[in-house]
Amino acid sequence: MLSARAGNSPVSGIEAAVDHGRGRPGLIPLWSGESDLPTPDFIAAAAAAGLQGGETFYTWQGGIPDLREALARYHGRHFGRPFEAKEFIATGGGMHAIQMCIDATAGAGDEAIYLTPAWPNFAAAAAIAGVRPVGVPLDFSVNGWSCDVGRVEDAVTERTKMIFVNSPSNPTGWTADPETLSAILDLARRKGLWIIADEIYALFHFGGKRAASFLDIMCEDDRILFVNTFSKNWAMTGWRIGWIKAHPSLGRMFENLVQYSTSGVAQFMQRGGIAALDQGDGFLAEQVKQAERARDTLCRVLGETGRVRFSVPPGAFYLFFAIDELTDSTRAAFDLIDEAGVGLAPGTAFGEDGQGFLRLCFHRRVDQVEEAAGRIAEWIRRR
Secondary structure, eight states, X not given: OOOHHHHTOOOXXXXXXXXXXXXXXXXXXXXXXXXXXXXXXXXHHHHHHHHHTTOOSOOOTTOOHHHXXXXXXXXXXXXXXXXXXXGEEEESSHHHHHHHHHHHHOOTTOEEEEEESOXXXXXXXXXXXXXXXXXXXXXXXXXXXXXXXXXXXXXXXXXXXXXXXXXXXXXXXXXXXXXXXXXXXXXXXXXXXXXXXXXXXXXXXSSSSOOOXXXXXXXXXXXXXXXXXXXXXXXXGGGOOEEEEOOGGGHHHXXXXXXXXXXXXXXXXXXXXXXXXXXXXXXHHHHHHHHHHHHHHHHHHHHTTSOEEOOOOSBSSEEEEEETTOOOHHHHHHHIIIIIOEEOEEGGGGOGGGTTEEEEEOOSOHHHHHHHHHHHHHHHHHX
């Protein structure tokens, strides 16, 4: 007999749309959370040099010292205080980081709270680990998405072990303000809960500065684990390399979890990560500017239909929008592939609270996003 938890793991609604439209001539694929750029040459060259230099053996479980020091420098630049290399653990992507943080903080029969609509992988990974995911919906209005922390507290039970907070959010773009982060942190302190902070889009924030972070308000002994990835900032989605930031006292435990899962990130790939961290700020800044232009174009074109409801996202690079009279998100996503030549993710891929919505990734060339928006607008007008 197979494990019921593994056998019952859900099919990703995002991948279902991808499978339906993959390879269609002329289709504009905006269903996945990645740009249309390959990894920059300065990153690829650093990895290639490591590969050519023979860095192909087993390596440090927590990451090579050079990478961990680069992570400390990167955080110091962007968060305005010093960090130590021993606070960081290299992982096989952001998803691996999340899985290890779940394993570290909860077990079979425990509960984990997360905010919905949500990227589906956290809830699925928790369920596979035997942890019950408990979704708490964000509120949607003309003023944007917001989090009612009182509702989060109402969801806490004696089995709750953690709160997973993704801000800026995939798929909604919701970005927690400092007051909301403080309220969540206060709740976690009072209830003795861990926070898993997914802040991978912290620098993908529109308005001239990064998003608010738990790093701005936490104390050294707060129970917060940060998960992150190289994927989004530096066009490295296929590399599968990320990191965890945790209190140094947890370093040995996480190194053990790495040992018993992946046995470490390839050393030559870590060389690419170092280049991204030390040399990639300019590349990232330009990508954020381009994404903001694409976002504004997209919102203008869809807004002109008069039949689309959305909140202009302050962070990340997704538009989560609803179309008047649309009730079946999955059917709409498939129809848009077949009839408009645009690939979007159905809102139901992000939980029941996503019904009636669609997610579009606008981290692409502005002209491509404008063309996709025009096709969607025309499809709406024909309905």
